[in-house]
Amino acid sequence: MDGFVGGYYRFAIWITNLAYLNILWILFTILGLGLFGLFPATVAMFAIIRKWQTKKDVPIFSTFWEYYRKEFIRSNFLGIIFLIIGYVLFIEFQILWGSNQMVYFIASFGVVALFIIYAIVSLYFFPIYVHFNLTKREYFKWPFIIGIMHPILTIFLFGVLGFLHYITFMTIPALLFFFGGSATAFIMMWGIAKTFPKYERFESTAA
Numbered sequence: 001m002d003g004f005v006g007g008y009y010r011f012a013i014w015i016t017n018l019a020y021l022n023i024l025w026i027l028f029t030i031l032g033l034g035l036f037g038l039f040p041a042t043v044a045m046f047a048i049i050r051k052w053q054t055k056k057d058v059p060i061f062s063t064f065w066e067y068y069r070k071e072f073i074r075s076n077f078l079g080i081i082f083l084i085i086g087y088v089l090f091i092e093f094q095i096l097w098g099s100n101q102m103v104y105f106i107a108s109f110g111v112v113a114l115f116i117i118y119a120i121v122s123l124y125f126f127p128i129y130v131h132f133n134l135t136k137r138e139y140f141k142w143p144f145i146i147g148i149m150h151p152i153l154t155i156f157l158f159g160v161l162g163f164l165h166y167i168t169f170m171t172i173p174a175l176l177f178f179f180g181g182s183a184t185a186f187i188m189m190w191g192i193a194k195t196f197p198k199y200e201r202f203e204s205t206a207a
Helices: 005-033 035-053 060-068 073-096 102-131 139-151 152-170 175-198
Strands: none
Touching: 005 035, 005 060, 005 102, 005 175, 035 060, 035 102, 035 175, 060 073, 073 102, 073 139, 102 139, 102 152, 102 175, 139 152, 139 175, 152 175
């Protein structure tokens, strides 16, 4: 089909697939008991979106399950480390901010700087995870490096995602159930993947 009808049909299919992928992400997160399902489900979601954006037509469910099963242990290992780091930073900030001594109050701004780094790594982590073959340590290093090397992109993505989520939550919050995860992942992958050609010569890409 060509013209307006063909374009509308392709758009409808794309929207349906995006909603289906988001529901799979939620279901498999729940099946993994929440915490242990979140990371492999998110990896699987980003992996499918990466394939879509490289013009690969893949069966959604079987591909999702393949990545979910294959990456279950490794993604949880890295994800739990990531959560522990975030928890430690949060506790340190609470302790320093609550202190009446000026030296601790000043030190709390150092923790804020670490939180900013943590947020940058969080933004770039999954797109890099599904695109590059790296060591466990490099999965934390490269998101920071690429995020810092592309400050305009980093600020843009934080701004766009924050704005879209706020508007959606304030107007039609039900849309977050159908598109909250997959649409977020699509925007992140779309923006961050544009930086990858600069670094592919240094690292081997995932299949």
